[in-house]
Amino acid sequence: MSVTPENLGDLSRRTLLRRAAAAGLxxxxxxxLLSACAGSEPKKSDDTGGAKSKDNPFGVKDGSAVKVVIxxxxxxxxxxxxxxxIFNAKHANVTVxxxxxxxxxxxxxPKMATQPSDLVMNSGADMMDRSTLINEGAIEPLDDLLAAPxxxxxxxxxxTLLPGTVSDGTQNGKFYVVNVAFTVWGNWYNAALxxxxxxxxxxxxxxxxxxxxxxxxxGMAPYVHDAVHGYYxxxxxxxxxxxxxxxxxxxxIDNLKDNAWKADGVLKALEPWxxxxxxxxxxxxxxxxxxxxxxxxxxKAAFIQVGTWLKxxxxxxxxxxxxxxxxxxxxxxxxxxxxxxxxxxxEGFVVPSKAPNKAAAKEFLRAILSxxxxxxxxxxxKSLASTKGSGDNVQDSALSSANALMKNGGSELISVKFxxxxxxxxKESQNLSEELMAGRLTAQQFIDKMQTAADKVAKDSSIxxxxxxx
Amino acid sequence: MRHGVxxxxxxxxxxxxxxxxLYVVWPFVQAAGYxxxxxxxxxxxxxxxxxDNYVRLLSDELIRKAFWHNVFFLVTVPLFTIALALFLxxxxxxxxxxDRAGIRGVFGSGLYKIIFFFPQVLSLVVIAVMWQQIxxxxxxxxxxxxxxxxxxxxxxxxxxxxxxxxxxxxVPAVLWWLLLIAVWSGAGFYMVLFSAAMQSIPKDIFEAAxxxxxxxxxxxxxxTLPLLRDTISVAWVYLGFIALDMYALVFVMTPSQxxxxxxxxxxxxxxxxxxxxxxxxxxxxxxxVALAIFTILLAALQLRIxxxxxxxx
Numbered sequence: 042m043s044v045t046p047e048n049l050g051d052l053s054r055r056t057l058l059r060r061a062a063a064a065g066l067x068x069x070x071x072x073x074l075l076s077a078c079a080g081s082e083p084k085k086s087d088d089t090g091g092a093k094s095k096d097n098p099f100g101v102k103d104g105s106a107v108k109v110v111i112x113x114x115x116x117x118x119x120x121x122x123x124x125x126x127i128f129n130a131k132h133a134n135v136t137v138x139x140x141x142x143x144x145x146x147x148x149x150x151p152k153m154a155t156q157p158s159d160l161v162m163n164s165g166a167d168m169m170d171r172s173t174l175i176n177e178g179a180i181e182p183l184d185d186l187l188a189a190p191x192x193x194x195x196x197x198x199x200x201t202l203l204p205g206t207v208s209d210g211t212q213n214g215k216f217y218v219v220n221v222a223f224t225v226w227g228n229w230y231n232a233a234l235x236x237x238x239x240x241x242x243x244x245x246x247x248x249x250x251x252x253x254x255x256x257x258x259x260g261m262a263p264y265v266h267d268a269v270h271g272y273y274x275x276x277x278x279x280x281x282x283x284x285x286x287x288x289x290x291x292x293x294i295d296n297l298k299d300n301a302w303k304a305d306g307v308l309k310a311l312e313p314w315x316x317x318x319x320x321x322x323x324x325x326x327x328x329x330x331x332x333x334x335x336x337x338x339x340x341k342a343a344f345i346q347v348g349t350w351l352k353x354x355x356x357x358x359x360x361x362x363x364x365x366x367x368x369x370x371x372x373x374x375x376x377x378x379x380x381x382x383x384x385x386x387x388e389g390f391v392v393p394s395k396a397p398n399k400a401a402a403k404e405f406l407r408a409i410l411s412x413x414x415x416x417x418x419x420x421x422x423k424s425l426a427s428t429k430g431s432g433d434n435v436q437d438s439a440l441s442s443a444n445a446l447m448k449n450g451g452s453e454l455i456s457v458k459f460x461x462x463x464x465x466x467x468k469e470s471q472n473l474s475e476e477l478m479a480g481r482l483t484a485q486q487f488i489d490k491m492q493t494a495a496d497k498v499a500k501d502s503s504i505x506x507x508x509x510x511x
Numbered sequence: 512m513r514h515g516v517x518x519x520x521x522x523x524x525x526x527x528x529x530x531x532x533l534y535v536v537w538p539f540v541q542a543a544g545y546x547x548x549x550x551x552x553x554x555x556x557x558x559x560x561x562x563d564n565y566v567r568l569l570s571d572e573l574i575r576k577a578f579w580h581n582v583f584f585l586v587t588v589p590l591f592t593i594a595l596a597l598f599l600x601x602x603x604x605x606x607x608x609x610d611r612a613g614i615r616g617v618f619g620s621g622l623y624k625i626i627f628f629f630p631q632v633l634s635l636v637v638i639a640v641m642w643q644q645i646x647x648x649x650x651x652x653x654x655x656x657x658x659x660x661x662x663x664x665x666x667x668x669x670x671x672x673x674x675x676x677x678x679x680x681x682v683p684a685v686l687w688w689l690l691l692i693a694v695w696s697g698a699g700f701y702m703v704l705f706s707a708a709m710q711s712i713p714k715d716i717f718e719a720a721x722x723x724x725x726x727x728x729x730x731x732x733x734x735t736l737p738l739l740r741d742t743i744s745v746a747w748v749y750l751g752f753i754a755l756d757m758y759a760l761v762f763v764m765t766p767s768q769x770x771x772x773x774x775x776x777x778x779x780x781x782x783x784x785x786x787x788x789x790x791x792x793x794x795x796x797x798x799x800v801a802l803a804i805f806t807i808l809l810a811a812l813q814l815r816i817x818x819x820x821x822x823x824x
Contacts, residue, residue, distance in 0.1 A: 268648075268674065269766045325667045326649030327674035327766070336649070464788040472772040479771070481676075503549070503791065 091400070096131065098189040098407075099400035106136040107401035110149060112164040113141035115353050116222065116388065116422040121162075121409075123417040128408040131192075135401055145169065153179050157393035160402040163218070164388050174391065175212050181392040182215040186403045192411030201410060203447065205454045206386040206427040208511065219406050220386035221418065223425040225367060225443045226276050226348045227383065229337070232364035232438055240343075246313040246371045249344075253322050256343045262324035264317060265342035266478065269329040271471020272460070274478045277346045278314060280370040280383040283455045285310035287377035295458040295509040297499040302492040309373060311477070311484035318480040327479075331355075338363060346370070352423050352439040364438040369446055380451035386427040459495075462507040469494040539803075546796035557793065564797035574798065577769075577776045583682055584690065584757050584777070585809075589750035591694045593743060596701035599627055601731055603702070604709045605717060624706070628699040638696050639763035646672035646688065646764070673764045676774030683774040689760050697753065701746050708742040709735060744817035748810050755806055758783070778802050 093100040111121040118141040125137045142148055146167045149158060153169075163169050174180045187199040187207060194201050203223055210218035235242055238259065243249040253263040267273035283291045286306030293301035317323065324333070324342045334355050337345040345351075352365050359365070372379035390409070392402045408414055415428035420435050425443055432444035460467035473490050476482040482490070498504055546564055550557035568574055603620040617623075630638060645653040648671050658664035675684040712735070720730050736743075758779035762768050769780035778798065786795035 271767050271770070321667070324649075326647075326655075326669050327671050328649060332647070332649075464784070464790070468767065468784065468788070471767050472770055475766060475770070476772050479674075481772075503794075504789075 095190055097404070099185070099403045101132055101135055101401045101404045102398075103132075103134040105398055105401060106138055107160065107398045107405060108158040109137060109139045109160045109402075109405055110145070110158045110162060111139060111141040112145055112162040112168075112388070113143055114165045115350060116424065120414075120418040120421045123421070124405070124409045124414045127192075127411060127414050127417075128405055131408070132401075132404065137405070143167065153393055153395070155395070157396050159392065159396040159398045160405055161391050161393065162221075162388065163391050171218060171389070172212070175217055179394055180217055181394050181396070181399060182217055183210075183219060183392060183403065183406070184216045186219070186406055187216055189403075189407060192407045192414070194412050198407060198410055201412070201428050203384075203386065203425075203427050203429055205384065205456065209386045210389060218389035218391055219410070220389045220427050221409055221415075222388040222422070223384060223386050223427045223431075223447075224348045224350065225382060225384040225425065225446055226280065226346070227367045227369050227446060228344045228346050228371065229351060229365060229367050230344050231340075232366040232442075233362055234340070234343075242366075242368050243371060244369065246373055249371050250313075250316070250320075253320070257322075261340065262342040263322040264344045264346075265324040265328070265333045265337055266346050267330040267333050268327040268475060268478065271473075271475045272467075273330060273347065274474040275460070275470055276348075276383060277370060278311060278474055278477070279457045280455050281310040281314065281372075282307050283381060283383075283457075284370065284372045284376045284379050288381070288453055291455075291457060292509055294495070295462065297459075297495050297506070300492065302488050302495060306377060307488055308484055309375075311487060313371070313373065314477060315484040318478060323478070349424055349439065349443045352437075366438050366442040367446060368442070369450075378451055378453065380449070381453050381455050382446055382450035383455040384447060384450075385454070385456060458507075458509045462509075463498050463504060465498050465501075465504070466494055542796045543800050545793055546800045548793045549791075550793040550796075551790050560793070564794045565801065567794065568797055568801055573773065573776060573781055574778075576773060577778050577781045580686060580775065580777050581755055581757070583686055584693070584754035585751055587690050588693050588697070588754035588757075589747050591690065592697045592701055592750055593746055595694060595698040596705055596746075597736075597739075597743075599623075599698065599702045600705035600709055601735060604706055605730065605735065624703065627702050630696040631700045631703075633696075635696070635759040636763060638692065639760055642692050643764065648672060648674060673775070674766055674771055676771045685765060685771070685775045689757070689764060689775065692760060692764070693753070693757065697750065701750075704742060704746060705739060708739050712738050740817070744813070747817070748813050751809060751813065752806065755802065755809075 091097060091100045091102040109121070109125075111118045121139060121141070125139055128137060129135070143165055144167045145161065145163055145165060146169045149161050149163075150169055152158065153174075163171070163174075187197065189198050190196070191198050191201045199207060206220055206223070207216060209220055210216050212218075230242055232242075234240075238255075240252060240255065241248070243252055249263070256263045266277065279291065282294075286304055286309075290301065290304045290306060293304065324336060328336060330347070331354070333342075333345060334347065334351060335358060336342055338355060338359060349367065351367075352359070369380075369382060390406060392399055392406075396402055409418075410426075410428050412428065412430070415426035415431035416434060418424075418426040419431040419440060423435075423437055423440050425432050425440065425447065432440045435441060435444075460470060470491060473482060473487050473494075477484065477487045499506075545557070547559060547561060548557040549560050549563075602617050603624055633641075647653070647655060649669055650656050650659050650666055652669070652672075654672075655664060655669045659666050659669065664670060671684075672688045673685045675688075677684050679687055716734055716738075717730055720734050725733065756779060757777055761775050761777055761780050762783070765771070765775045768783070769776040779802075782795050782798045782802075785791050785798065
């Protein structure tokens with residue numbers, strides 16, 4: 042046997058590592074090497090063509106063509122094909138070239154600066170960043186669409202939209218994004234089961250806590266929620282805070298006002314949730330969204346809190362006779378806004394600034410938002426459209442209960458902005474929501490920790506502050 | 512003649528080296544550059560802030576937490592993976608009975624080798640998704656389901672696995688559960704590596720040891736282990752890199768990608784959050800550079816410590 046210090050392979054490996062270290066030390070600042078992407082000014086193009094009239098408010102030119110791109114996700118694209126029929130009934134000589142895809146950004150973004158489609162449904166995981174689109178001047182303000190007469194109803198297009206739709210699509214004081222769908226959040230139950238057992242769906246926490254022992258006696262857990270994604274329980278907690286403490290407190294929370302989390306009513310809103318956990322009314326296990334939804338469909342839990350996409354998401358496994366019904370989050374006696382509903386519009390359409398036929402794009406939007414079009418949307422997708430009354434004539438327990446919830450709701454829609462404003466608070470509130478729902482935090486500790494997190498963001502000069510007004 | 516060879520080699524190397532410089536080295540340099548700025552990631556403008564980001568790193572509580580979690584993996588992943596891999600390799604190669612044919616592994620060792628190596632064939636994300644089902648937190652999970660059936664776990668209080676932040680031996684339970692997956696998925700490869708190294712040890716050394724009255728315990732610690740020192744040292748460095756990463760497991764398996772409530776936060780998860788959710792690319796680059804420097808120092812230290820005279824046979 043001979044003894045050598047190192048074999049060759051060993052040597053080269055060491056050398057490589059040493060060189061890597063050297064490269065790290067030699068690294069020099071590379072400022073300004075990534076220059077701004079060459080942005081081009083949006084070209085002002087005039088939509089002069091056809092004559093403008095009440096039935097043709099944007100002057101769509103006969104014989105022109107309009108290219109419409111639909112996001113073919115959970116809602117499918119059949120509803121959009123119906124809108125094409127509705128559109129062509131009024132403009133028989135305008136050609137609608139409709140395509141559907143799931144890759145909006147991949148396919149549409151490269152065309153935005155040169156030859157974009159006329160109307161793009163900017164939705165799904167692969168969507169174009171909205172703020173960037175607006176800041177770069179890549180999409181058109183659509184305020185004239187809001188002012189235009191409704192397709193088949195009274196008043197203007199704006200009058201026909203559900204509350205919140207216009208403000209959801211507005212940025213920097215202009216209306217850019219036309220959200221066509223409407224999501225409502227709340228507590229879901231199986232109406233068929235409740236009828237069979239003679240249970241009255243609760244509207245207040247007291248009624249729920251009175252009903253819970255009866256549910257438990259049937260071998261069911263009273264409540265289940267997604268225990269993996271913190272934003273699921275956060276919807277419920279923030280809805281309770283809004284109902285209990287009123288809108289202004291949530292606005293203050295969003296604006297990082299001093300001691301906003303410690304305002305009157307916040308603790309009272311969270312205490313029932315603490316009690317729900319302490320009394321062991323939750324289904325055991327830390328299930329994610331689909332697992333918990335399936336457990337609820339399997340009859341392991343009586344209530345689940347989630348939004349109105351539930352029916353579409355679980356459509357493959359809903360047992361026959363199961364009546365998915367949504368009810369409002371429960372309130373307490375003495376709440377400031379017990380009837381306000383947690384709801385928001387989504388699935389936004391945009392018109393590119395360089396679109397060749399903007400008039401027809403806007404006209405097509407008017408058709409989508411029509412009574413006829415929105416009713417078709419609700420019928421086919423089992424989701425509410427952002428146009429008022431879309432679910433009025435649809436026989437579906439999930440949709441009609443959501444529709445009823447919106448109709449009986451208070452004057453305001455519950456909305457929370459801090460999670461969109463500040464990533465730190467988003468993460469922290471998700472974590473703390475799950476901690477509260479796991480019983481590792483009391484309601485008071487949750488509030489204290491949220492206040493600490495909010496103060497930290499307020500003091501951090503590296504974070505750009507945003508303000509909520511309405 | 513020699514000149515021609517040099518040109519031949521250069522011709523072949525030019526393109527790969529150019530690609531390497533452009534797509535590997537250049538981004539490294541860029542990241543180091545951005546770490547000295549307050550770049551937000553979406554605009555073309557940024558301000559030079561000097562070492563501010565690095566100063567901030569030192570006082571960042573979340574980073575400190577993530578650092579200690581990485582250190583936990585740095586110690587445990589190589590330790591347990593190498594121990595398990597060595598044990599398996601020993602059993603499969605020299606652990607069986609001795610007979611006239613010489614030293615051999617336990618019965619059926621060829622089959623076991625395939626089984627143990629199998630996780631290596633799967634992508635880490637596939638492994639994570641599979642373990643999600645094994646770790647499912649109610650009676651439908653593989654582990655919980657079995658334990659509930661035989662009465663070891665209360666159905667009203669199932670094991671929460673990666674959703675459990677409660678400390679076990681001072682370390683959040685979620686990290687131990689992730690460690691189990693990392694060791695399970697890594698042991699097979701190092702078992703094969705050690706097997707190959709063991710097979711290159713001449714059988715007569717073992718036979719001589721056995722003739723001298725050494726039992727299995729002695730052969731392993733007095734003969735096998737010393738002769739595998741080089742291989743183990745290499746494995747240790749590689750596993751160290753893996754332990755400093757752990758990103759895929761944390762990202763797929765834990766709530767809020769580093770939860771519950773930061774209990775499984777690691778360098779990579781904090782970096783990902785800082786860059787892609789908070790939009791502080793400059794600060795995130797500083798984290799990346801700090802991690803790179805730490806890794807390089809660690810590897811250098813490791814190689815220095817294990818540098819030793821080598822026995823040739």
